[in-house]
Amino acid sequence: MPHRSTRLLRVGFWRPAIEAEGIPWSATQRWRLSGGVHPFALLPCPPQGLLHPSRPPSHIQRTAAEFDRAIRCTLETIVGGPVSHWSWLKASLPCSRGGLNLRSVLRHSPAAFLVSTSVTKSLVLQILASPPDPSPHITPTVSRLATEAARPDWKCLDDIDVPLWQKCLSHVVDEACFQQLLDSAPTCRSRALALSSSLPHAGDWLNIIPSTTLGLHLHDREFQCCLRYWLGVPLHSSSYPCPECHLTADAYGDHQVGCGGDRDRISRHNAVCDAIHAAAQSAALAPSKETPGLLPGSPGRHFQSMLEPWTSDRL
Numbered sequence: 001m002p003h004r005s006t007r008l009l010r011v012g013f014w015r016p017a018i019e020a021e022g023i024p025w026s027a028t029q030r031w032r033l034s035g036g037v038h039p040f041a042l043l044p045c046p047p048q049g050l051l052h053p054s055r056p057p058s059h060i061q062r063t064a065a066e067f068d069r070a071i072r073c074t075l076e077t078i079v080g081g082p083v084s085h086w087s088w089l090k091a092s093l094p095c096s097r098g099g100l101n102l103r104s105v106l107r108h109s110p111a112a113f114l115v116s117t118s119v120t121k122s123l124v125l126q127i128l129a130s131p132p133d134p135s136p137h138i139t140p141t142v143s144r145l146a147t148e149a150a151r152p153d154w155k156c157l158d159d160i161d162v163p164l165w166q167k168c169l170s171h172v173v174d175e176a177c178f179q180q181l182l183d184s185a186p187t188c189r190s191r192a193l194a195l196s197s198s199l200p201h202a203g204d205w206l207n208i209i210p211s212t213t214l215g216l217h218l219h220d221r222e223f224q225c226c227l228r229y230w231l232g233v234p235l236h237s238s239s240y241p242c243p244e245c246h247l248t249a250d251a252y253g254d255h256q257v258g259c260g261g262d263r264d265r266i267s268r269h270n271a272v273c274d275a276i277h278a279a280a281q282s283a284a285l286a287p288s289k290e291t292p293g294l295l296p297g298s299p300g301r302h303f304q305s306m307l308e309p310w311t312s313d314r315l
């Protein structure tokens, strides 16, 4: 498990590949993450790694592959073992699609190049005072983008029917990647995991700032377990008898999530209610605890935590 002194990107690992592409080493310094980083620091990294979007993807292919490989190695270090191709594909999706936002540079570099070319067109025209010769890299790059976006109808720039913005093109690529994830799910469980982890707000836990003061943090070991569960990486080498309820616990952690042994289910329920109550208190919503009247005619059933002014779906 990496600790805070880990150099996440192991920059030296791919320096030769960077220099072989003719990219100045100094230009890569912004990617360097060293000392004092939490695994969360990995997450916003790849979008910055689109590697000189002004260069055609075919010119940076080897470097992009090395970069992706370095990110995958780092992820495997964090989760404590190898991740399958399917889990890596899942990790490369945005958090809102059940991934880790570790977008593949190889997959997104065609979009980056086309957007860069498009937004600088007027500036180039201004500088040259006459239209430059059409770039020979545009058509092959559109073809690569069409493959990544699963849009075979995109043959030239004019065929692209979404705005030429990085966000829009990357969204189409991400959706194609998500469909590929569903289609290649090795088991029904994998498919269910992909679908459930892409539900609205399911990935919110990855977007919060880990704050010890606010209680919004996970210890390294907890974070590792959550990542393995999120990516469908087994937490155990095989199934085993649950020490709490003596039923069979699976290797992927599904049993532990719902195990009711040793009052775990009640403890989890109370912990969630307490967290909601504390959050409502800190927002000055005057929540009340154990208020009777949860069910009509059942005075013994209490609200765990109730917000008085709550009506319908708003305060």
Ligand SMILES: [Zn+2]
Pocket: 242, 243, 244, 245, 246, 247, 249, 255, 259, 260, 261
């Ligand atoms: Zn159990």
